[in-house]
Amino acid sequence: MAKCIVCGKALGLFSSKIKTKDDDYICMEDAQHYFGSDEQAAFHLSRALRTMTSEQILKEVKSYIDEEKKQQQEYEEKLNSYRIMDLPSVAQKVSAINLKKNEYAYYAYNHNIVWLEERSRTSRINYGGLTGRIHIAKGLNYRLGSIKTDIQHETYLKQIFNGLLLLTNKRIILLNNEGAKAYPFTRLLKAIPYTDGVVLCSESGKKVILEGFNDANPFNIVLDRLLTEDDVLPSK
Template sequence: MSIFTPKKSKKPSFIDKILKRTPKENAIIEINNLFVENEDDLIKINLGHIQEIANRYKIKLNKKFKPLRFELFRKYIHHCLEDQVIDENEVNTIQHLKELLYLTDAEVKHMLDFETKKIFDREVKVAVSDGKLTQDEKDKLEILKKNLLLTDETAKDILKSNSNKILKDFIDNAISDERLSDEEFEKMNEISQSLGIEPNLDAKTKQNLERYRLYWTIENGELPVYANPPINIQKSENLYFMGHVNWQEQRRVTKRINYGGPTARIKIAKGVYYRMGSIAAKAVSEDVWKVIDSGNLYLTNKRLIFMGSKGNKTIRLNKILDIIPYKNGVDIQKDAGKSPFLEFSTNVDIFSMMLVRLIDEL
């Protein structure tokens, strides 16, 4: 397959004909066609040939047609990389074309790095797509790295970047339901170990992983038990949760006084009136939540234990009819007596899930 494509010279415009000018674009077209004629051995073209064309068109090639010069160079790079190998002869030709096309070392390096990284990146994506990197795949990537003349650091960065993405995508998908199962947790560790990376997670994501792992455990596994409860509980009890809460109960309070009955006003002075008539006062009241006490709450497999600054309270789990979780606490519906609202500052979700699980298992 040919590296370069022959091009026809641009015809002079009407003005060019009048001024007897030749389109200067034909200079780079002639150089392109010179490359076509010698693409089997581009080393045969010397700088004198290029300079002769530039002089004929009265141009400074190092300042003209840069995109077109880049394109010629890029075509040869693509040809070199068709077999994913850059051999010694191709390296020499690349250096020769750099001089013929007036390219700098930095420009050549940038273009070569871009194309070789793109190939290596593509092969790495295929290798790690299943979340595994076998020894055979490692060996092939090592050979490819050497054939593409990539540095160890560059190859390592490309591998790490793709591996991190595979692991992150797996984690994002695993916790999309806000749960992290045993199987998903093990798979996450397998991917991490096989690809030789540690999950690159921010603090919030790590916290979410731990919480979603606990969610799944609460719903499907063995509930975590406090080995040394800080309070005395029965031998048949296990302590599963403890935290600080405000114990609230509903209290009826008077919000305002309404006055009823026929009335009339008589002015006796500027801004002063007598209110005359029959007046009947009526209190308007409503139930509001009021903090009764603050203290520590303990959840066992049999009861809720509250130890506050003003006293202790106990609710047996089999006396709970329903619970209504909120962002800031849980409304406990009892079968008798006042039903409290337990106000939490943190972990209301963990408490609610554990309580539901324990009630269901009664």
């Protein structure tokens, strides 16, 4: 039984695979992962890989893995720079907004961020079963039957604001051409980080969701540091 030259998986008669120029095989999963793209159909991918030897394919796969490791290492170094950077040295005032006394900006995200809040609504559904009508007098009728009322509660997310983000040691601020909206740390009980945003939980149980980041990890790292560290203000 043939095996995939990349992952070593056994390939049966009906396995999705591509035969290399020197009669080895690569499974379709690996072929699409290392050589494919969203725009490239499986037929064209197969035709391209059939012109390559197994040695050429393995060389390309190694190059891909090495580049992936390099990018991951660079990304980890980038995140680590946010973990260890000296916060007082990056603190600054911003001319576009009046910051409070002893309030400084530490991080800015110059792409549109959406502010969402949980909302709930209640709807009442009335249902009439088998009914009848009794004529009592002119213009007066009595309706017989049963009415069943069902109350439904629904939670949904409502967009409240959107704009560029500024993170200070006191607030999270969104700004656009129409104004600004801020979430003060005094309201914040817990921040739940995600790769594309954050959920801000208050003591009342209400949640605010900030989404729209291409990568929210740097923001979440700086936010956590501002919430947990004491010496963040610049020296006067």
